[in-house]
Structures are given as structure tokens and as C-alpha cells.
Amino acid sequence: MPPEKAEVFKSLESWASHWVLPLLKPVDNCWQPNEFLPDPSQSSDDFTDEVRALRDRTAALPDEYFVVLVGDLITEDALPTYQTMINTLDGVRDETGASPSPWAVWTRAWTAEENRHGDLLRTYLYLSGRVDMLMVERTVQYLIGAGMNPGTENNPYLGFVYTSFQERATFISHGNTARLAKESDDPVLARICGTIASDEKRHENAYSRIVEKLLEVDSTCAMLAIADMMRKKITMPAHLMYDGRDPLLFEHFSAVAQRLGVYTAEDYADILEFLIGRWRLEKLEGLTGEGKCAQDFVCRLPPRIRKLQERADERARMLEPRSAKFSWIFNKELTL
Ligand SMILES: [Fe+2]
Ligand SMILES: [Fe+2]
Numbered sequence: 075m076p077p078e079k080a081e082v083f084k085s086l087e088s089w090a091s092h093w094v095l096p097l098l099k100p101v102d103n104c105w106q107p108n109e110f111l112p113d114p115s116q117s118s119d120d121f122t123d124e125v126r127a128l129r130d131r132t133a134a135l136p137d138e139y140f141v142v143l144v145g146d147l148i149t150e151d152a153l154p155t156y157q158t159m160i161n162t163l164d165g166v167r168d169e170t171g172a173s174p175s176p177w178a179v180w181t182r183a184w185t186a187e188e189n190r191h192g193d194l195l196r197t198y199l200y201l202s203g204r205v206d207m208l209m210v211e212r213t214v215q216y217l218i219g220a221g222m223n224p225g226t227e228n229n230p231y232l233g234f235v236y237t238s239f240q241e242r243a244t245f246i247s248h249g250n251t252a253r254l255a256k257e258s259d260d261p262v263l264a265r266i267c268g269t270i271a272s273d274e275k276r277h278e279n280a281y282s283r284i285v286e287k288l289l290e291v292d293s294t295c296a297m298l299a300i301a302d303m304m305r306k307k308i309t310m311p312a313h314l315m316y317d318g319r320d321p322l323l324f325e326h327f328s329a330v331a332q333r334l335g336v337y338t339a340e341d342y343a344d345i346l347e348f349l350i351g352r353w354r355l356e357k358l359e360g361l362t363g364e365g366k367c368a369q370d371f372v373c374r375l376p377p378r379i380r381k382l383q384e385r386a387d388e389r390a391r392m393l394e395p396r397s398a399k400f401s402w403i404f405n406k407e408l409t410l
Pocket of ligand 2: 188244274
């Protein structure tokens, strides 16, 4: 990012204190993982009864569901990577580790809120007995070690477009795992995934509010950033996942998520369409010529993505059905 652009973020500090920080929840009003889990402070008998009930509830959920939920957990658990990524962004990074700038305050508190997601999913999955925790834990360690490259180039314009998109993507996928748990008679797991989804929604709101403000104060630069991220395609945060066995693990996990309808290629186009509407990109005025080209490219993109996807689906239908073994569910083989 050109150094003078850092001024934009400096000048937005009081705006961020008024319009972004209130989207955080005070710690004492936040849910905690413990509230959704068997209470270990009761007698051993009562505790084991609750664990047994949990295992009975999850018994009807298919293995495909656990692959998707493990993928979601692993994505959440690589949180150190995401905090690092946000702290690569010029003008908004946490300069000391405890900086009082509203950008840094947001990032730390956002991380602290997000940290509950992985904790809760991991403990629930552990108690269910349905997944190979050793392989899950190994995958998390590999993933944090591998990091991610979202193509945001230290540029907060790009960074906040990426996070707006990603928070909405996680809102959609946790919402869908909630729906599937409800349909399969696990109301507790449905409540867990739904509660996480509502955090993601609040975070999406914060990040897309920042981009909305950037479109107001620096429209061409913000519009170019949206086009740049869409040209690069939004990579999923866990795209480098590996369990030490399957080099195509992310692709295989994504195929299962697509098949279960938890996160699909259609969702990608829907998210873009939603953000175009949320940011009123079609009506954006005052752009330079280059900005107008970017606007045109982005606003015409959703139907193009859909058409490409239809063609890819057609091609996939002609192929033999594929399958893959997942170490997370004790090497069981699933159709992709
Ligand atoms: Fe999350
Ligand atoms: Fe999130």
C-alpha cells in the first residue's frame, strides 16, 4: 500500500471507535464453550450421563457430516494464522501487541471471540467419539505451521475485502451445519453451530462496514481492491490443510462440503452478489476510469461465475464417481 494511504486509516480511528468497536460484545455478555458442554463439576455419574446423551445424539449423523465439521474446526483452530495475517496489514496492524489504536483493539478482541469457536467444536467432537482426534490434532498442527496466503499484500483495502467475504462464508457454512444437525436430531450441536454462525455474522458486519466506509472516503482505491481480490479469487483460509497423508485433503474436504450443501460454488457467487448489493457497487459514483472498469468487472462477475460452475458441474457428471479416504474418520472411504 502506498505510504500516504496509511493516513486514511489514521483519520478513520475515531470513526472505527464509534462504528466498529461497538460490534464487539463485552466478555461477560459472551457465550463460552463450557455452557454448551457436559458440566464436569457435577458427580461422575451425572457427567457420564451427559456424555452418553451427547454420543447418542451424534450417532445418527453421517460420516460426511463429521468430515465437514472437522474441516470447519480445523479452519477455526488455525486462528493464530488469521491474527498474523491481519497484523501484516499496513496502517491497522497492532504495533506493540497491546496497542490502544481501535484497529488493534478490534483485532485482539475479534481474535478472542473467534478463539471460542475452535475450542467448542473441538471438545464436542472429542466427546462424540466419532472422529480420530490424533489425526485432527496433527492436521491443525500442520495447518498452523503452513500458514496461508490470501494475496492481501500487506494492504488493508485488500485485507478487509478478504475478511468481509470470509466471515460471510463461515456464517453460511456454520449455518448449514446447524441446519443439518437439527434435521438429524442433535439440537445441542445445532445450537452450537448456530451460535458460532451468529458471531460470524456480527464479524461480517464489522468488516463490511469498514469496506463501506473506504468506498465512501476513497472510492476508487476501495473499488480497485474489491476487483483485485475477485480476480485473484478468494482462497479459503484452510487451503493449505494437510494431515500427513492425503496431499489433496483440502480438495477432498471441499468436495464433501459441496455435496452436503454446507459450502458450495453457488455460495461463492451468492456471497459476491450479496456484497455487491451491501456496498451498492452498481450505483457507486465518482470513480476514475480505472475505477469504473473495476466496477464493471465486479458487478458482472456473479453470472459469469455461475456459468463457469455449471460447465464444471456438467464435466464432473461425465466422470466416474470419485471417492477418498479420510484419516479424520478412521480412514473410512467417502464418495466425493
Ligand atoms: Fe469463527
Ligand atoms: Fe470468523
